[in-house]
Amino acid sequence: xxxxxxxxxxxxxxxxxxxxxxxxxxxxxxxxxxxxxxxxxxxxxxxxxxxxxxxxxxxxxxxxxxxxxxxxxxxxxxxxxxxxxxxxxxxxxxxxxxxxxxxxxxxxxxxxxxxxxxxxxxxxxxxxxxxxxxxxxxxxxxxxxxxxxxxxxxxxxxxxxxxxxxxxxxxxxxxxxxxxxxxxxxxxxxxxxxxxxxxxxxxxxxxxxxxxxxxxxxxxxxxxxxxxxxxxxxxxxxxxxxxxxxxxxxxxxxxxxxxxxxxxxxxxxxx
Numbered sequence: 001x002x003x004x005x006x007x008x009x010x011x012x013x014x015x016x017x018x019x020x021x022x023x024x025x026x027x028x029x030x031x032x033x034x035x036x037x038x039x040x041x042x043x044x045x046x047x048x049x050x051x052x053x054x055x056x057x058x059x060x061x062x063x064x065x066x067x068x069x070x071x072x073x074x075x076x077x078x079x080x081x082x083x084x085x086x087x088x089x090x091x092x093x094x095x096x097x098x099x100x101x102x103x104x105x106x107x108x109x110x111x112x113x114x115x116x117x118x119x120x121x122x123x124x125x126x127x128x129x130x131x132x133x134x135x136x137x138x139x140x141x142x143x144x145x146x147x148x149x150x151x152x153x154x155x156x157x158x159x160x161x162x163x164x165x166x167x168x169x170x171x172x173x174x175x176x177x178x179x180x181x182x183x184x185x186x187x188x189x190x191x192x193x194x195x196x197x198x199x200x201x202x203x204x205x206x207x208x209x210x211x212x213x214x215x216x217x218x219x220x221x222x223x224x225x226x227x228x229x230x231x232x233x234x235x236x237x238x239x240x241x242x243x244x245x246x247x248x249x250x251x252x253x254x255x256x257x258x259x260x261x262x263x264x265x266x267x268x269x270x271x
Contacts, residue, residue, distance in 0.1 A: 012040025013251045018092045020085060022075060022132065023102030025049040025057060027201040028151060031239025032099055032246045037065035039247045041097060044069045044088045067092070075102050076123045081131035089139060096143070097250050098136045100129035100173075101151040107162045118165045125169035126176070133180055137189070146189035147250040150177050151242075154197045154265040174261055181259030190258035192249055197265030198227050200236035231266035 019036045023029040025047030033045055042065050045058065054070050062068040069091060073084040088095050103125040106117040129150055140146025156174040159167045173193060180191040198204060204227070211222045228234050242264060248254055249262075263269055 014097070014247065015040035017041045017096040017250070018044070018088065018094055019097035019099065019250070020044045020046070020088050020095050020132070020136070021099040021101060022046045022084070022128065023151075024099075025054055027203055028196070028199055028239050028242055029099070029101040030057065031243045032101065032149075032151075033061055034064075035240070035243025035247050036097065036099075036250065037061045037068070039250070041065055041250075042067040042092060044071055044084070044092070044095075046071050046073055046075070046084060047102065075128035075132075076120060078127070078131050081128045082135040085132055085135035094143060095136050095139065096145055097147045097149075098132055099149045099151065099246065100132055102128060103151070103166075103169075105163070105166050109162055110164050113164055121165035122169050122172075125166065126172045129173055130176060133176070133191075137180070137184070140189045141184070141187040144188045146184060146187075147254075148177075148180060148184070148189065148191040149246055149249055150174075150191070150193045152177070152193040152195045152261065154195055154263065154268050156193060156195050156261060157263075157269050177261070178259045185258060188255075190249070190254065192254075192257060192260045192262060194242060194245060194249075195261050195263045195265065195269075196237050196242060197231050197263075197268045198236050199242065199264075200238055204236070228266075230268045230271070232268070232271070233266035235266065237264050237266065 019041040021029050021033050024033045024045040033043055037043055043061055058068045058070055071084050071087055074080040085095060104121055150173050152173045153170045155167045156170040177191050177193040184191055208219055208222050211226055212219050
C-alpha cells in the first residue's frame with residue numbers, strides 16, 4: 001500500500017537575504033515587501049504612516065520571513081537616506097537587496113510648477129535612490145552579491161503633460177539604473193528598473209474619486225477614459241504582479257538581467 005507523501009515546505013529562494021525597501025508601508029512598496037518576505041528574505045521597511053499600523057504590518061511580514069524591522073528615516077535628507085542603509089547593516093550584518101520605491105507626485109503646468117514641489121520630487125524620487133545605492137554598493141561588491149531594484153515608471157520612457165518633475169526624476173532613475181548596472185556587473189551586483197503603468201493601490205483609488213468630482217464624470221469613465229486610456233490591456237497592474245517580478249529579479253534566475261527597464265504597463269509604451 002502506498003503511503004501518503006508528507007507535504008514539504010515551499011522553497012524560500014531568498015532565505016538568508018536582507019532586503020531594504022523604501023516607501024514600503026503601503027502601496028507598491030508594501031506589495032513588494034510581502035512578496036520578498038514570502039520568499040524568505042529578512043526585511044527593513046521604511047515609510048510614513050501610523051505607528052500602530054506599521055507595527056501590525058511588521059508583525060504580518062515577520063510571519064513569513066522571521067525578521068522585520070522598521071526604519072523611519074527621512075529620505076528627503078541625504079544623511080537620512082544613507083543612514084537607512086548603514087543602520088540596516090548594523091542591525092542585520094549585511095544588506096543584499098535594495099528596493100528604491102519611495103516617491104511623491106505633483107501635477108502642474110511647467111510655468112506654474114512650484115519650486116518647492118520640484119525640489120521635493122527630485123530629492124525623494126531620484127536623489128534618495130542615489131544616496132541609498134551609494135551606501136549599499138561597496139558592501140554588496142565586497143560580498144559578491146547584490147540586487148538593486150529601482151521602481152521607476154512608464155514615465156521613465158515617455159512623458160505626460162504637467163508632470164515635469166516626476167517625468168524628469170523617473171528618466172533620471174533609469175539613467176542611474178543603467179550606470180549602476182555597468183559598475184556592478186563585474187562584482188555580482190545587478191541593478192534594474194521596474195517601470196509600471198497604473199497600478200491598483202489605495203492612492204490610485206483616491207485619485208479616481210477626486211478626478212471624477214473635478215471633471216464631473218462617473219467613476220467608470222475616469223478609469224476607462226483617463227487612467228487607463230493609454231494602457232491597451234484596460235486593466236490596472238497589481239502590487240502582487242510587481243512583487244512577483246521583484247522576487248524573480250532578486251533570485252539566481254535573474255543573474256544576467258541588469259540595466260534593464262522592465263515594463264509592467266499593459267502595453268502603454270509599445271504604442
